[in-house]
Amino acid sequence: MDRRVFVWSVPDEDGKIEERINYMLKNGWAGQGWSSINFNELSDVEEFRKVHEEAYKETARDRAITTFKYLKQIREGDIIVLKSGATPYAVGIVKSPLVYREDLVELDIANGVYVDWIIHNNGKPLTDFPKFSKARTLGIEQTNEFKNFYIKKVEEVLNAQKFREEDRS
Secondary structure, three states, X not given: OOOOEEEEEOOOOOOOHHHHHHHHHHHOEEEEOOOOOOHHXXXXXXXXXXXXHHHHOOOOOHHHHHHHHHHHHOOOXXXXXXXXXXXXXXXXXXXXXXXXXXXXXXXXXXXXXXXXEEEEEOOEOOOOOOOOOOOOOEEEOOOHHHHHHHHHHHHHHHHHHHHHHHHHO
């Protein structure tokens, strides 16, 4: 399977980062902001710009547009690296298409996907994993060094799980 690696920055404009990370890890979820807008109801960037301007009374900035584009193209089997600032917190495999969850509007992570978090440290940083640029918010990791590192880590965990399952049989 050709896996893509998405860098997924946890929204932290309001100081709820720990609450968001813990929720996502406990509930197999990776969500993004702009929760006043259901991304599933929109088909393209121009439509997103119009709805964003109505909802937030401002022009959609690059970050919002980039988030919309990436969430619309993410697919099952992709890898997500959950991070805050430059620090990775978890690595998981996408298990669903894009979903909008009204119950997560207040936490501002309503647009997202279900994830099997296979590598995490119970809400603590992954200290032995490479750090990212702080400016990077969300997107497909194009740097081969990072992409290959995370793909290799995921494959190691999946192979170990498969080995344990076969061992129990």
